[in-house]
Amino acid sequence: MKRGFFVLSLIFIYQFFLFADISVESYVDKTKVGINDQIKLTIEFTGENANKIRTPDISKIRGFTNLGSSSSSSSNIVIVNGKMERTVTKSFTYKLQPQKEGTFLIPPINVRYKKQNLTTAPFRITVVEESQEPAPPTSNKFNRNEKKQSDKLTDNLFLIAEVDNRNVYKDEPITVNYRLYTKYDISNLSFAGEPNFNKFWKENIFTPSKIKFTRTNYNGMLFNTMLMRSVALFPSDTGNLIVPSLELLVDIRTKPASFFDFGSVKRYTIKSKSVGVKVKELPIENRPQNFSGAVGNFNFSSKISDTEIKVGDSFTYTLEIRGTGNIKHFDMPVLPELQHLRFIDPEVSIKINDNKISGTKTIKYLVIAQEKGSFTIPSISFSFFDTNQKKYITKKTRSFTINVAESDLSYIPSSSAQTLVQREGSDIGFIIKDTTLLTHIIYFNNFFYWLIWFLVLLSIPISLIYMKEQEKLSGNIDYLRQKKALKILKKYMKKATEYSRTNNVDFYYAIQTGLSSYLADKLRINRGSSAEIILSEIKHKNLSEDLYEKIQDIFDKCNQARFMPGGFSEDNIKKDYVLLKETVSEISKVKF
Amino acid sequence: MKKQIIILLLIFIYGNILVSISQVEEVFSRGIEAFEEKEYSEALEYFLIIENEGISTPDLYYNIGNCYFRINEIGKSILYFKKALRINSNHKPSFRNLKYVLTFTKDKQSEKESDIIAVAWDRIINTFSLNVSAVLTLFLFCLIIIFINLTILKYRNREKTVPLFIISVLSFIFIIFFLISFLKWTDSYKNNEAVLISSTAIGYSGPDEEFTRVFTIHEGMIFKVEKNEDNWSLIKLPNGLGGWIKTAHFEFVSS
Structure with a gap:
């Protein structure tokens, strides 16, 4: 049993290997091709499981462009002596377009299938300029009168890039026309791609929208011709620049060979030859300051709508540049700042003709007169490089004088032109230039600040004390008298001093009254009290004997001089005055 | 004799002060000249000399801030505008410039609280500078004292309602001003x-680079410092985020 199982499994394994066997074969339709032709590369797999093979990778092939691939498969079943054999063929077909002339090797192509390495054989392909394919017969229309008729495709179908000027200055426009010449019946045309206009500004002038040929004579032969593309180019670099070639896909209808043949359409790729252009830098010498890159030939003019206006009225001021050149690619001349005339932001319009290299650039300013007077819009200059004369040319507009008269209106209707002042930028404020450079004192930390507080506060107790004194004075007459006593004494002393100088008897009267009223006030007794009463009162006070006697002595002397006849003598006055002074100074020191 | 010596001394000291002031003014005007010639770093040097002399006025700090802004040191610029405003919170030029310069920082600064009372209080507080409010307080105090004295002296035997009313109103205003000044x-x-x-600083959760990264702040950020420890400081960002950054990265507004 075990042995039988083993044999069976061997058979299965054998079968598996047998079926897995796949062979590969590859071939091309031709080994010598023209650069505009295509080759077909076919890779064919044969085997039981060929269907399961994936599309081989042909990215290793150099020098060719893969235009697309297709695959097909077929299977074949043969039964021989009751044994069935099944063969599957899978083929992949690639369309390859050569990229350049030369000899190229199509390398072996590897395909792996279930540990089996399948490799195709390599082969060489030679690419030549001439098409190796038989050219299709040319259109009937051209066959009649021509004697020398070339059968070559390149003689009968070509694309020419016509450049109007091959030696230009930078920014000087050139026009390139791509023109197709053919003798074939063409059923369809399409662009293979957009050429890369490096180092040029490009403006499209013309691209056809439908196929329309015209007959023309080219080198003595008749051709159908059609303008495929027209561009204006402005070189942005100097040196030898290359105008790129245009690539076209052309479908040519072949003639039917028989009644049953309707003819077929074959596709060809054609390319124009690239054209070199020499671009020179604009000369530096004599270049005007206001040159802003205009190259070509231009006219510069200015227009004004009105020169006699009133305040608040507006007029238009127009600058116009008309001509041929890089009209889109330069800056407009700058208008100088003018006072009293308000230029509203201009309206710039560019009108380019169909040829893209000539046109008109217009700048229209709306100007509002803001003040009365006569103002001049100065002449404005515009410089460009003239490619014909090969030098810089500066053109000037004429200047205008505008007379602005007083407006009849009482106000200037400027509100339409007035706008709020716009912020044009922001920045930090400017530095402070004048300042006193003293260290900032914080008053709260300053001694004098608090001293003022203290002094101000001190005024309250002062006024309170003052008030108390006032109250004492007004509430107590005796106190008042005591306070005023000295004043009265001084008054009488003054009088006494005067009298003593003139030796007047009234001297004694003055000192008696003064002294007695002073003492009375101090002792708080009646003013009119006699000397005896005063003296007896003084006795109770603590007075020195000496002073008491002096006071008594003065009073006695006064009585003597006033009431006793002959008691007054001029000699005594001087002596008594000295005594009085001594006494008074002593009394005033006494506290009663 | 003694009196004369004292007077001489006073004159001498006063003269010295005058000389140093005129020297400082010379340096200041050179700074202004340099600034006007757009030699900003030179102008900055002059102004910093004056600052090192111990002179601190809002105008000087304002100029220094301007110089720093011109030489693209946004952080220092903000610092000096803040310094000017710390001395005089009512220094309008510094306020305007600070607002402008703050738009150049990478981090958005905190927005003021929209609380009406807080805004009003802020406005009251910032209407007067410290010194102005100190002077106003003193003035009000004098007024009150004058009225008290008048009441004592002239209204001894009269009805005291009117003066007392005036005094109480004045006292109320006085207390408010005193509080503002004190605050x-x-x-x-x-x-x-x-x-x-x-230009940048990374905030960590602790005073070492091995702690978790909490935030990254950029030049010109204003924040509060809560704690210092060795070379690290615990800071609190306006949005409430806290973290430790190296002390060398920032400068205090008050130095």
Whole structure:
């Protein structure tokens, strides 16, 4: 049993290997091709499981462009002596377009299938300029009168890039026309791609929208011709620049060979030859300051709508540049700042003709007169490089004088032109230039600040004390008298001093009254009290004997001089005055 | 004799002060000249000399801030505008410039609280500078004292309602002003506000680089410093985020 199982499994394994066997074969339709032709590369797999093979990778092939691939498969079943054999063929077909002339090797192509390495054989392909394919017969229309008729495709179908000027200055426009010449019946045309206009500004002038040929004579032969593309180019670099070639896909209808043949359409790729252009830098010498890159030939003019206006009225001021050149690619001349005339932001319009290299650039300013007077819009200059004369040319507009008269209106209707002042930028404020450079004192930390507080506060107790004194004075007459006593004494002393100088008897009267009223006030007794009463009162006070006697002595002397006849003598006055002074100074020191 | 010596001494000291002031003014005007010739770093040097002389006025700080802004040191610029405003919170030029310069920082600064009362209080506080409110307080105090004295002296035997009313109203205003001054005064001694002066700083959860990264702040950020430890400081960002950054990265507004 075990042995039988083993044999069976061997058979299965054998079968598996047998079926897995796949062979590969590859071939091309031709080994010598023209650069505009295509080759077909076919890779064919044969085997039981060929269907399961994936599309081989042909990215290793150099020098060719893969235009697309297709695959097909077929299977074949043969039964021989009751044994069935099944063969599957899978083929992949690639369309390859050569990229350049030369000899190229199509390398072996590897395909792996279930540990089996399948490799195709390599082969060489030679690419030549001439098409190796038989050219299709040319259109009937051209066959009649021509004697020398070339059968070559390149003689009968070509694309020419016509450049109007091959030696230009930078920014000087050139026009390139791509023109197709053919003798074939063409059923369809399409662009293979957009050429890369490096180092040029490009403006499209013309691209056809439908196929329309015209007959023309080219080198003595008749051709159908059609303008495929027209561009204006402005070189942005100097040196030898290359105008790129245009690539076209052309479908040519072949003639039917028989009644049953309707003819077929074959596709060809054609390319124009690239054209070199020499671009020179604009000369530096004599270049005007206001040159802003205009190259070509231009006219510069200015227009004004009105020169006699009133305040608040507006007029238009127009600058116009008309001509041929890089009209889109330069800056407009700058208008100088003018006072009293308000230029509203201009309206710039560019009108380019169909040829893209000539046109008109217009700048229209709306100007509002803001003040009365006569103002001049100065002449404005515009410089460009003239490619014909090969030098810089500066053109000037004429200047205008505008007379602005007083407006009849009482106000200037400027509100339409007035706008709020716009912020044009922001920045930090400017530095402070004048300042006193003293260290900032914080008053709260300053001694004098608090001293003022203290002094101000001190005024309250002062006024309170003052008030108390006032109250004492007004509430107590005796106190008042005591306070005023000295004043009265001084008054009488003054009088006494005067009298003593003139030796007047009234001297004694003055000192008696003064002294007695002073003492009375101090002792708080009646003013009119006699000397005896005063003296007896003084006795109770603590007075020195000496002073008491002096006071008594003065009073006695006064009585003597006033009431006793002959008691007054001029000699005594001087002596008594000295005594009085001594006494008074002593009394005033006494506290009663 | 003694009197004469004292007078001579006074004249001498006063003269010295005058000389140094005129020297400082010379340096200042050179700074202005340099600034006007767009030699900003030279102007900055002059102004910094004056600052090192111990002179601190809002105008000087304002100029220094301007110089720093011109040489693209946004952090320092903000620092000096803040310094000017710390001395005089009512210094309008500094306020305007600070607002402008703050738009150049990478981090958005905190927005003021939209609370009406807080805004009103802020406005009242910032209407007067510390010194102006100190002077106003003193003036009100004098007024009150004058009225009290008048009441004592002239209204001894009269009805005292009117003067007492005036005094109480004045006292009320006086107390408000005194409070404002006092708050501003204590505020000026709170020196925990700082500005980031290096271009970036990373905040960690602890005073070492091995702790978790909490945030990254950029030059010109204003924040409060809560704690210092060795070379690290715990800071609190306006949005409430806290973290430790190296002390070398920032400078205090009050120095």
